[in-house]
Amino acid sequence: MAVDPFTLAVIQNALISVASEMKLLTMRTAYTQLWKEQGDLSCCVMDAEGQIVAQDPSGFPIHVTTMPYQLQSLIDGVGRDCIEPGDVLMTNDPFLGGTHLPDVLIARPLFWDGTLYGYLCNRGHWADIGGMGPGSYSPATRELLQEGLVIPPCKLFVRDQIQTPLVNLIVRNVRNSVVAHGDMRAQYASCFAGERRFREIIDRYGLAIVTEAMREILTRSETMTRARIAEFRDGEYHARDCLDGDGLRDEPQWIDAKVTVKGSDVTVDLTGSSDQSTGGMNCSRASAISGVQYALKAITDPENPPNAGSYRPVTVLTRSGSLCDARAPGSIVGFGEVAYRVLDTVMRALADAAPKNVLASGSGSTGTVAVGGRDTRPQARRPYFMSLELSSGAYGARATKDGINAIRYGAGNAGHIPVEASEMENPIRYERIEILPDTGGAGQFRGGNGFCRVFTVLVDTAEICLCADRHKSQPQGVFGGLPGTSARYVLNPGTPQERVLSSKTPYIRLPEGTVVWLQSAGGGGYGDPKKRDPELIKRDLRDGYVTETLAKKHYQV
């Protein structure tokens, strides 16, 4: 049965609304800052085969692109034939196509007259999942079990009844059980609300039309993406970039991308990347794919909503046992850093294939810094306080524009906690949040400047851990643009107690009064700095985005 273009448009809009409402409901009812203020979760509508048909427009690429892989494993794990109406499924196992343990996937299989027609999925980053320290982010882990609680594929609901013993087991194994429980409710409730809407759509158009429309949505996206790839210059391209250390040792870990563009197909071969590291700087094959797919979507068809069809023209080759296709029981906590570097490397490899579409490298890290500890103050609301500081963000420069300063870049998109919200809940006080001049790489178009977040710890019980990158290497420029500056993580800067931290620092105690300086890398530049418009140089000097010294050095002002 063919679906007409008008019904197709209507059904596609409606399915995107379903995913959108799911996310909104979760943010409104959640307990963790990470969701209610920072929005660190994503929702998808999947078809009966588990392919993404619609995703919430604010969904994070790294969450959604990996979701179908983990959903497949979840279905296999529970047993395809055991899935029944009234189920809600759950897992967080990163080796089953996931990201890292704190990202918990909740999926609702959908039935119509006994026929499975799709899944609603909600993947959210829990504030804590147990493990070595608050926030579950130590990079110095050698195996998954050190990172926290692994939830294998299981049924959270059976015949619409919640499995209370399972819930108790899970929340007992994480810090701040009450928060975890509240967040879990917000997550599964979104599936029920989404299902209500989805059923209305089927009521209206019939299952046959809706199923056909879901298929057609994917086909059209694929066709669009292929048309854009066909405009790229065919050829074989290559780029390498590295991560600073593996979590235990400070040696570079390489991402190697050989990219072949041929007609409307792209193959990205990552098999030349370094072996799986002994520390936490590894990721699942699914996470590596999400880095590749984000790069491609951003330079092919960024205007249209993404779905499984957008990803079909791209083949990704990985080598099992490498850092971008890690094997159990290794550690995978630094998945985000690896995926960001895959993105940077693939984007740079494609510079000659699509020079107008690519960006120079952005700040290149999630910049994750977990701060937390027992909250023993009289006004404490929870046994632990926890704050996830996101300290990396700047765009690389573009063919016609500077990079954006101090903004989230890449496959994740969590925001900051407002200073006032954080200080009211956590025993820390912010000293500055500021864009840093000269951090973006010079070029005809300048890389976005990085920024700093600086705070003082007000208690003696706080621990900090860093799971970030780019403290030694720099985000690269393209076509003659210069690299941005590296990231910097410093305790008590400018004092006798100054201590520079590695971007991968396992949990350490911070004495009361410690000042923590977190500084993002800057984005790379695009094109020869000598060609920069003098008006832009003047504007940057006036606004303090560039200093006189640097302007003299690179722009001959």
Place this chain on the structure above:
Amino acid sequence: MYRIGIDVGGTFTDVLLVDEATGATGVAKVLNEPGRKAETVVRGIRKVLDDSGVAPEKVSFIGHGTTIATNAVLERKGARVALITNKGFRDVLEIGRFSRPSELIYRVQDDKPPPLVPRHLRFEVDCRLDSAGRELRSVSLAEVDAVIERLRLEKVEAVAVSLLFSFLDAAQEKTIGERLRAALPGVPIVLSSEIQPEFREFPRTSTTVFAAAVAPIIASYLDRLQSGLSDAAIKSPLYIFQSNGGVAQPEIVRRRPSTLFLSGPAGAVVGAAQLAIESGYKDMITIDMGGTSLDVCVLRGGIAGTTSAREIEHFPIVSPMLDVHTVGAGGGSLCRIDEVGRLRVGPQSASSDPGPACYGRGGAGLTLTDINLVLGYLDPSDFADGTVPLYPEKAMAALQDAVAGPLKMDPLEAAAGIWTVAANQMAEAIRYVTVQRGIDPRGFDLAAFGGGGPLHGYGIAADLGLRRMIVPIDPGLFSARGIALADFTHDYLVSLVQPIERVDVTQLQAALAKLKQLAGVDLASEGVDENARSLIVSLDLRYLGQSTEINVELGSAATQAGFDLKAYVAEFHRRHEALYTYSVPGEPVELVNLRLRAIGRVPKPPRAPMQAKKLGRAKDQRKAWFPGRGMIDTPVWRRPSLTSGARLDGPVIIDEMSSSTIVPPGAVLEMDTLGNLLVTLPVAK
């Protein structure tokens, strides 16, 4: 005595005069003179008074709605504004939430708009409060003076001051503000603690900057308007219509211009609320569709919902406002087929010049107006009372180029398809609004106005399963009427933030008494009679840990004999379940805010019932398209030839100056005693 309502639109300013005793109205429509907005308004007032033979001293009230603030920021024509904030935090305004807005996640070549204050005009002072409002570092006046020197050099026209935790203690902002006011007379100084003392530094700073950017513009406008009125010997008090749907004295608006930014669509909603009360239609969804956008609002029991925050170009504005949801769908919305055969309707829109293809002024893009013409919903020789000729062949050519050609489809079939998709997109906007608020839209009436509302209304209603559409009388003057008869509305709030079991009811009662006292003073200053006042008490509740509250209002009985907190909590659980599919009995509930809304009701003059007259005749008939029927002969009436009690079976089209009401086969059209059109739709199969 008489009341006047003024609605400044894009091209015309509408001035409506209402006789308080009889409800009789007079209207003046004057063409806007660029750069002479205040003079235009005064001219309009004089015209309506002259035309109606009413002496200026007979006017007891002038209500004025203006989009001057919104346009100034959208067009980036605000004042040269500076920001003063804490040392180390001047980039809060630029960094914002740090995450990318959703639509930019993949669109890496697009920028988010820059803040209204460029970085070299963002200044810092080394003072600081902690999260309990205690002073850690005090304000150094020498430092403030140094900033003042810079402000002078930069010839700054307004200054926003926003310090961390100023919502807990405003003293530091006040110190800086006083110094600035003394040193820079005539430069508006706007403090975040005066504008919106609420937590979260980015939205508060953004709101303060918006307010400062328009403060000088509002001030000079009001100066000119007030002197213009006084020159014309019009001494009646002037009130300004705000985003919350109520009016306030100009002095309040000069201090807090942030209450104006979303007042544009609020006028029509207030007009609709009055319609609801007069005619007994209580639960309505209003759609106001113009050239580029569709505004949606839900009225329950004749009362519009309110909300506290919206965004303009990704920068938040926090201020109490009517809960109007806007989507990019209007008569000018462009329709096209993309490279892979997918239909797109909007959000891009043809500019008003040259406009839709059918205007024949060189526009080539296919718009919804062209589609309405092709489907026979518009009369090419009688559009806007015949003042704008339409060219069907141009609409047809655009349709062929943009959609029918690429799809290799019969043009009419394509037009019908596009129309259905557009109706669905508008219905989606309504679903979004209602689902978010836990409302089932079925059972609501659809009130359709603006040029496009009555054209698309039946399709939207059908999509949502609504039974009845109301097209009010004088839809073009709806907004001016709403403003003329707006109530005085003031919102008060105490932030309490404590678990409900720890709440001391006596203390709560005392806090409420204090708010009531404030309300009493404000309403008395506006001369509102004791028995015209109503006070609405509500509590914002949430589960301990959540960030979003549910506002619970239980009527006066629940607070009469001390707060019945048990009843509030029970209602909270119930509403949580309705909104979010679950509730958690036994989970701790937190009281966040105590709210008081004080309304000074303005007596609403009776609306004059229609003079009964003989039913006229259909002006002609034209072919119009209907689902499942194709193009069929459809009688066309001009609205003035109908009379109260008229009853016509669909298909029928009612043309009027500002719009056309489309009544499909199977539906019934009636005109009520006040002249509103009611379209009862057939029950969907």
